[in-house]
Amino acid sequence: MNNELDPVIRVTNPCKPLELDLSRPLEIEVGCGKGKFLTARAAENPDCEFLGIERMLERVRLFSGKCRRGSIANAHVLRLEALYTFHYLLPAHHARTVYVFFPDPWPKKKHHSHRLFGPLFLNALWKRLEVGGKLEFATDHREYFDVVCECFAADARFKRVEAMPRPKEVWTEFETMFREQGLPVYSAAWKSLPADDSPLEPLKIPPEAEPREGIERRIAANDDF
Numbered sequence: 001m002n003n004e005l006d007p008v009i010r011v012t013n014p015c016k017p018l019e020l021d022l023s024r025p026l027e028i029e030v031g032c033g034k035g036k037f038l039t040a041r042a043a044e045n046p047d048c049e050f051l052g053i054e055r056m057l058e059r060v061r062l063f064s065g066k067c068r069r070g071s072i073a074n075a076h077v078l079r080l081e082a083l084y085t086f087h088y089l090l091p092a093h094h095a096r097t098v099y100v101f102f103p104d105p106w107p108k109k110k111h112h113s114h115r116l117f118g119p120l121f122l123n124a125l126w127k128r129l130e131v132g133g134k135l136e137f138a139t140d141h142r143e144y145f146d147v148v149c150e151c152f153a154a155d156a157r158f159k160r161v162e163a164m165p166r167p168k169e170v171w172t173e174f175e176t177m178f179r180e181q182g183l184p185v186y187s188a189a190w191k192s193l194p195a196d197d198s199p200l201e202p203l204k205i206p207p208e209a210e211p212r213e214g215i216e217r218r219i220a221a222n223d224d225f
């Protein structure tokens with residue numbers, strides 16, 4: 001156990017971009033949960049930096065524990081909402097790969113605005129991926145899978161490519177759970193292409209998209225992480 005390691009990146013100023021080591025490649029996992037996938041990848045790839053984005057405090061703690069137990073110094077975790085993080089806090093065109101595995105599908109129509117994938121996320125994603133960088137996606141939810149595929153198909157800045165192989169050893173917690181129940185898993189990947197690189201417009205978060213809110217409240221309340 002390496003108690004010296006502190007994988008948590010604490011954001012005290014929500015407007016200040018993160019200070020990351022730009023001399024090393026970066027891979028990001030959105031909704032990294034307890035960190036099974038990302039910490040394993042970090043342990044195997046010591047020359048790369050890994051950033052997990054996860055808004056649930058308990059999962060961030062479990063992620064940190066995995067890093068400490070494995071002395072994994074190149075994995076970091078940020079307890080923040082992903083769209084906001086991509087829009088405001090990440091460096092431009094630096095991420096080599098972004099993984100989004102089993103994002104919340106928000107199956108009810110009235111909750112679709114909570115879904116991560118949509119034009120706002122694709123704008124911010126394109127801005128943060130290096131040209132030729134990839135988004136790897138997997139879900140158990142067929143309807144959400146089709147929606148995400150349509151979303152990318154409508155955006156000329158991305159080209160569909162073959163999804164990475166994911167043998168059992170790299171399954172996430174949710175993938176393990178779904179596969180063990182014999183449920184189908186749908187995977188796809190897209191590569192970013194060169195395109196007009198205009199600045200991102202300020203993010204207007206729709207009031208009904210409640211899970212996107214909260215950073216100002218957390219900072220005002222001096223919330224943990």
Ligand SMILES: C[S@@+](CC[C@H](N)C(=O)[O-])C[C@H]1O[C@@H](n2cnc3c(N)ncnc32)[C@H](O)[C@@H]1O
Nearest residue numbers: 031032033054055056081082101102172173174
């Ligand atoms: C269904 S779980 C999947 C966790 C992990 N990817 C896996 O496959 O085991 C979705 C995770 O994404 C996190 N999450 C959902 N929406 C998020 C958002 N907008 N920003 C950050 N984390 C988010 C949730 O807290 C949860 O841990």
